[in-house]
Amino acid sequence: MNPSSRYAALTGQTVLITGASSGIGRATAVAAADAGARVLLAVRDRNRGAAVAQTLRGGLSEHAVVEVDLADLDSICRGAASVTEPVDILVNNAGVSSPTLQHTADGFEMQFGTNHLGHFAWTALLLPRVRSRIVTVASQAERASRLDLDDVNWARRAYNPARAYADSKMANLLFTFELARRLATANSPVTAFAAHPGLVTTAIYDRDPGTRPGVWDRLVPVLGQSPQAGALPVMLAATGELPAGSFTGPRHLFHMRGGAQVIRASKRARAAGVAQRLWDLSEDMTSIEIVV
Template sequence: MPTYTAALVPDLTSRTAIVTGGGGGIGAATAEVLAARGARVVLAVRDTDKGARAARAMGGRVEVRPLDLASLDSVRAFAARWDEPVDLLVNNAGTSVRERRLTADGFELQFGTNHLGPFALTNLLLRHVTGRVVSVSSQAERMGRLDFDDLNSERRPYRESRAYAASKLANLLFTAELQRRLTAAGSTVTAVAAHPGYVATGMTAGDGGAVSRLAVRFLAQSPAQGALPVLYAATGDVPGGAFTGPERAMHMRAGAQRIGRSRQAADPELARRLWAVSEELTGVGFGL
């Protein structure tokens, strides 16, 4: 397969895509290519002013709607206002924070924003989705562990990397169980996941110290490069349940291809358990 580039994204005229967190970073880079290929793109963002600036820079058919994945009320409001087909839902928005914080609903912020918010949004929109659901995960999932007795990180000292890895593992388990349910329902919608690699974004270029800043400067790729696995998952020839990532440097840089996942990320029982807990926590069930 040739190295995947944005030029391989097909014509998307007459297609509608929702990209969460499309106001910057990988989300904006993904949205810009989708719009350039003719799609109508909706940037679902917490900061609508930032989203509007990004939309103006993109050109094409791009609009902005408010969405805060750390608030289930905001998720429900966004979904309630949506009443038309959506060909592509890209669950891109995510967060990573150094200190333990909570969402508006009392969930640990990374688990709530990176998993529970997208879980609820996807299922609330699912009756409108006609094509694919793409969830942006990470190879950090290989270090993730889900403690169902402590999903809010209350019982042990909070560690940013541990909470982030758990949320990225949840993204892959969610994708697998969503695909299983879609198949069982006879739906033609597919669920896939993408790992963008090591990318220089606002999240990676924070105040992580001199070593971290040097790593970002010399090792990280651009958001446009990080968007390639997401675009491949969104528009490439990949089956439901697939996981895409960069081709080189241990799947951290360059191009896009299908990649593997950890044994626990492929555990169907773990995926089913997470789904049941997520329904209970969000009050949102399977959307079909």
């Protein structure tokens, strides 16, 4: 099913998507272009981004590539500065999953640093140009999180890659809900949403030969759905008539596959005090302030 066929037309709108060269990001880019949008593909590899843009409805004459590495604050600043046109919908989709402790260019634990801090900084820098919506791709993996704001870089604890990934997805939700609250308080025309794509067969689950597979690595080949199906909740968050701060996800198999609807986040993900602490920590770690 084409995700664009179920949701509102985007004719005349610009949609900026991180991680748009593969997986859910690429499927969302296809859906947005088919719905009439101009798509800005924010990717690490400009050539891969251009190749994908060429396959979209309208081709490279209609769409554009923005080069950015969300694991590098300098790259984020350069990439954001290169976006000079208004953006109607910002989709924070890119994400990493690492089986070992790795660090970003700025010394942050890779999953928290890329999935949350990278998008926090990216959103902060682009917010003055966003006109309508910010959609951050999160995950129900947040329910396995035990986020420790005193040790987000895993300097004191034995590294648990699955828990670190869940922590980054918890951070995505805490950030989204806090951003939605602040935007509403400021009477901003911009709203914030989160989307859970479900269990999707994408490259994020690829592992080096010899690496011991985790539980999700074993389940994905059996239960995983296509990136096109995973894009359905993202498109619902991007175009649906929803309350600000909504969290969307699949309808079936415990919200792991099939269709799209508004779903519930955990109570921890909606803890306003924790969200405020995370916001302050994120501004401190990135040295970038979000001005709503």
